[in-house]
Amino acid sequence: MTGRTLSALAGEIRAGRLSPVEATRACLDRIARLDGRLRAFITVDAENALAAARALEADARAGRWRGPLHGVPLAFKDLCHIPGLPSSCGTKTPQYFFAEHECTAVRRLVAAGAVTLGKLNMTELAMGPFGDNAHHGDVQNPWRPGHCSGGSSSGSGAAVAAGLALGALGTDTGGSIRLPAGCCGIAGLKPTYGRVSRAGVMPLSWSMDHVGPMAPTVGDAALLLGVIAGADPQDATSSPRAVPDYAGALSEPIVGLRVGVPENYYFRGLHPEMEAGVRRAVAVLEGLGARVSEIRVPDPQLITDVANIISRAESAAIHSRLLRERPQDLQPAVRARLELGVRIPAHDYLQALRLRARLAREFIREVFAEVDALAAPVIREPAPALADVKAGTTEDVTARMKEFSRLTRPWNGLGLPALSVPCGLSAAGLPLAFQIVGRPFDEATVLKLGHAYEQAAGWWRQGPALG
Amino acid sequence: MTSADPLAMDLAGLAAAIERAEGDLALAEEPARFAAALEAGAPPESGAPGPATASEAAAP
Numbered sequence: 001m002t003g004r005t006l007s008a009l010a011g012e013i014r015a016g017r018l019s020p021v022e023a024t025r026a027c028l029d030r031i032a033r034l035d036g037r038l039r040a041f042i043t044v045d046a047e048n049a050l051a052a053a054r055a056l057e058a059d060a061r062a063g064r065w066r067g068p069l070h071g072v073p074l075a076f077k078d079l080c081h082i083p084g085l086p087s088s089c090g091t092k093t094p095q096y097f098f099a100e101h102e103c104t105a106v107r108r109l110v111a112a113g114a115v116t117l118g119k120l121n122m123t124e125l126a127m128g129p130f131g132d133n134a135h136h137g138d139v140q141n142p143w144r145p146g147h148c149s150g151g152s153s154s155g156s157g158a159a160v161a162a163g164l165a166l167g168a169l170g171t172d173t174g175g176s177i178r179l180p181a182g183c184c185g186i187a188g189l190k191p192t193y194g195r196v197s198r199a200g201v202m203p204l205s206w207s208m209d210h211v212g213p214m215a216p217t218v219g220d221a222a223l224l225l226g227v228i229a230g231a232d233p234q235d236a237t238s239s240p241r242a243v244p245d246y247a248g249a250l251s252e253p254i255v256g257l258r259v260g261v262p263e264n265y266y267f268r269g270l271h272p273e274m275e276a277g278v279r280r281a282v283a284v285l286e287g288l289g290a291r292v293s294e295i296r297v298p299d300p301q302l303i304t305d306v307a308n309i310i311s312r313a314e315s316a317a318i319h320s321r322l323l324r325e326r327p328q329d330l331q332p333a334v335r336a337r338l339e340l341g342v343r344i345p346a347h348d349y350l351q352a353l354r355l356r357a358r359l360a361r362e363f364i365r366e367v368f369a370e371v372d373a374l375a376a377p378v379i380r381e382p383a384p385a386l387a388d389v390k391a392g393t394t395e396d397v398t399a400r401m402k403e404f405s406r407l408t409r410p411w412n413g414l415g416l417p418a419l420s421v422p423c424g425l426s427a428a429g430l431p432l433a434f435q436i437v438g439r440p441f442d443e444a445t446v447l448k449l450g451h452a453y454e455q456a457a458g459w460w461r462q463g464p465a466l467g
Numbered sequence: 468m469t470s471a472d473p474l475a476m477d478l479a480g481l482a483a484a485i486e487r488a489e490g491d492l493a494l495a496e497e498p499a500r501f502a503a504a505l506e507a508g509a510p511p512e513s514g515a516p517g518p519a520t521a522s523e524a525a526a527p
Contacts, residue, residue, distance in 0.1 A: 230517015
């Protein structure tokens with residue numbers, strides 16, 4: 001199974017060269033062998049996964065194909081509500097988390113033939129970018145134990161990178177899909193706000209939350225997005241816009257597409273290896289025919305502050321009961337961030353929401369008049385050591401958290417699609433990554449650029465040496 | 468709340484950012500215009516309505 005892409009595995013099942021049961025067993029065996037040290041899963045649902053795989057195998061033999069993911073084993077962040085499985089949301093208090101609806105994105109994937117392997121580890125309440133978790137274990141970076149997996153969709157990043165699952169769902173409020181994707185060397189897409197339903201997913205900030213795919217390659221992420229995107233009556237913020245054929249559009253040429261590289265903010269204070277990796281990736285895109293230019297983007301710090309005010313205030317409101325009744329059960333940094341939200345005045349919250357509307361409108365008008373997409377770093381350094389990011393006082397840790405998501409949070413504030421793509425390895429053997437950002441609802445262009453780069457560079461063929 | 472309280476300092480920093488930027492907000496600016504900005508900035512539509520499952524179609 002190792003080294004197989006999701007798309008390739010789906011093709012092998014379709015061609016009858018691999019059965020859903022074989023694929024599922026291979027993942028479960030790998031989980032049993034490796035997850036004791038990786039800590040990517042909170043719940044492994046082996047029995048139901050094998051039962052579902054057997055049913056899919058019988059369907060395949062009878063010529064009944066449920067969809068493009070027939071027999072493909074996936075796993076889901078532990079804030080997706082799946083009937084019959086607990087949702088801890090990364091806490092030690094699962095009794096605080098229930099949903100009125102089954103997770104729409106999971107249901108669509110299962111309807112398309114996916115097998116659910118289980119629920120994935122995550123940062124407590126999805127509040128933290130490193131992947132540490134005092135209750136369920138720190139998720140280890142598959143490329144180098146003892147280093148961050150990135151968060152908050154930490155288990156999603158590690159499970160996919162380690163080949164424990166062929167794809168996963170993550171959520172992204174300030175970078176929580178792209179940071180673990182970047183740290184673990186896989187593709188991760190935060191779609192446009194409203195592109196994917198958030199129904200049945202524990203909210204952290206209803207204005208900033210995004211659900212998206214994490215997968216071995218950009219092509220795999222495109223396949224998953226095509227299944228989960230689209231309007232949902234259970235989520236009033238989901239867009240009624242039609243869903244393009246994302247996977248089909250990947251092969252379109254990128255010649256002539258205008259790619260802007262921000263000259264302000266994004267390259268400040270970058271680790272030299274990360275900067276070199278991102279600039280090499282941009283050069284590859286240029287070599288493929290993209291028209292690359294430098295561009296000054298509207299102040300990302302302002303939209304970052306606006307996004308922080310909105311997400312802190314909303315998360316404090318959503319989790320006020322937990323904060324009031326069981327503050328001792330929260331990790332200190334998570335508790336500190338919630339307590340900050342409680343103290344944000346209504347005036348500041350409302351002004352931030354109004355400013356967000358104006359900033360998004362101005363950014364879209366100014367930037368996309370000049371370019372079709374932006375290319376920028378996604379993490380400022382290769383995954384740091386867990387011991388380093390956890391050291392010091394609570395204030396030290398929260399300051400590091402803010403800095404670690406500095407390059408991802410602006411895109412949550414603006415609601416734009418942003419794709420993290422691996423772009424090499426550091427001298428220490430840790431993944432480098434960059435992000436491609438596009439017009440609202442133009443995931444097709446973002447994915448097309450990412451796929452073209454990925455095919456030319458070939459980093460997706462490398463995986464961590466896990467034995 | 469003291470000036471040495473890190474939470475208070477964070478809060479003050481965020482409030483100051485709002486104060487600097489809110490001055491020229493139009494009276495008619497409202498949060499719903501965010502979603503409108505995304506729709507207005509999107510490329511022309513293509514594709515199908517989306518793969519809603521049977522239970523979604525039956526939802527009220």
